[in-house]
Amino acid sequence: MQGYIYPNEFELHWSLLIVLYPYLTGLVAGAFILASLERVFNVREVQPTYRLALLTALAFLLVAPLPLLTHLGHPERSYEIFLTPNRKSAMAMFGFVYAWYLAVVLLLEIWFDYRKDLVGWARAARGFKRWLYYGLTLGATDTSEKALRFDDSAGRWITIIGIPSAFLLHGYVGFIFGSVKANPWWSSVLMPVVFLLSAIVSGIALVLILYMVTTLARWKPVDMRCLDKLGQFLFYAIVVDFSLEILDFLHRLYESEESIEILSRLIEGRLFISLIVLQLVLGTLVPLAILGLTSPALRPRPLIRVPDELRRLLYLGSAILVQIGILSIRWNVVIGGQLFSKSLRGLTVYKVEFLGIEGLAMALGLLLLPLLILWGLIRLLPPWQDPAPVPSAET
């Protein structure tokens, strides 16, 4: 501890689990926005990732509330958020935003997209699986051209509603932090926008990683046009996100309010590794340089020409670095915002415990859980649309 902190600031109140919450929600929003590129904006190149992105969004959305729930002092009372929400509270809207996004947007879109396949799988399968797939069709087994046209049109409309919903979901998470006027590190009107942009960055990077890993694991060729396009979008998203963060930084520096001194000490000391090294250099500048120099989607003759194999690795490396960077952003916001005293006179420390309900082991478990769920979802609803798909043999 350095300087003076209020006696009640003896320990941090939002721990590692609350770092995961915006990270996971951001991945959901980002993956969905990537999926909508294909659906609404007809970006054909990223079509191979469409269904994978939707399932990824669903898997991560299912896990997103778990860190919050685990963190609550009384999780058994959490339903009160639905029953007696305080309409003036930003956090009270969580349940409704979440339910809207899960039930109205994501599940419906996946259902409309998979319905034809579900009917086919129900007819081809035997035993329990047959009933399972039949159940998932909800009895809608009409596969006439008219019905399929309706599916397509409904899916498109849901995506159109889904884009602002995804913006709402993650912009809202940013608002939870950005609206805390007591905390100068959080209180910023740019916070929801920065959260949203970083969500898009993380979602694209995650789907890129998952697409490469799942394709290679199935011994299928990776679609380089798709990868290049993903790399291009990733580059643009990072540029916009980075610009906004720089704007926020300059704004704070130029305004130089009462808190600037303690925030400078925070960045130079406690957050140096996670903000300067991980977030800025490794998570932003290095991926920007790699993508900017090598991506043929950005300019037909990239500054450095690299063969496809190497470019795949560079994309994968960049996407992993981006994930580290985004997780660092969440850490820097959530933990960083609690490392200085509201008296603006001192800094405190946060020690992550390994075991325990809010420990590192739990956090790692919650990070792996969506991947496990995704694996289950992929087995149930194979997203691959290879030339000759054989659903049962693919997983």
Next chain:
Amino acid sequence: MIPDPTVPTGPGLTPAPSDGAEPTGSAPQPNPEEVNRREFVHSLAAACASGLPLWLGAIRVPAQDPGPPGAPGQDAADHWYGMGVDISKCIGCGRCVYACKVENDVPMEPGCFNTWVERYVIDTKGEAVVDSPDGGIAGFPSAPLDPNVRKTFFVPKLCNHCAKPPCVQVCPVGATFITPDGVVLVDEDYCIGCRYCIQACPYGARWFHPTKHVAAKCTFCYHRVRQGLRPACVEACPTGARIFGEIEGRATPLARFVRFNDTQVLKPNLNTRPKVYYAKLDMEVR
């Protein structure tokens, strides 16, 4: 052993009379001077004449202090409570911190304080060094006599029971609320323990109860106030540095305190409208 702070056991613990002290409940004694009959009739007539506009409703007398705050049977909506703190009277003894812990069953562990005392040591260059060991519960170790010290003082801190409390605004389930008499409370049977209110409080006045797993804070000793008693910290203060009572009105102890002192609130720029008023507050205090 430190005695029960709610029961004055010595002269040092009896609240010192001050311009902010509450009435003790006894009726004012009649003027012992002799009054002859003629003067009495004159003054009675004058009193009636001056009271005529009042009787006709032409002038309005502001509400008077209805006696001890929150006496039994009184409607909470008739009150609007706050606290005054006279910085120059605080000696940093920490009795208020101890009294609060005992009265409100606040755990004696770090990070659990409804109220605490800060010590400011400001050097000749204007740099402030602040400390509050264990919330100042056992007083403060002597500071070395340093010729470069410009001034030192103590600042008792507590929940400001803001009129526009950000903690109440952010609570997702409405477990923390403001009472009709202006006291911010937490319903511990309803709080889900999300700790958003702790983040939203600019004053660090909220803490997380280690065994009940709910947000906790100063209640202005609401259980005492509703029975016509004063908060434990006010009772225990040997110098009368804390004045509790009605903010509204003109003749209440707190209203008089605010009237006769230049008072400030903490972090006024955040527009939380705190109801703890500090007299002789230094600009270094945040």
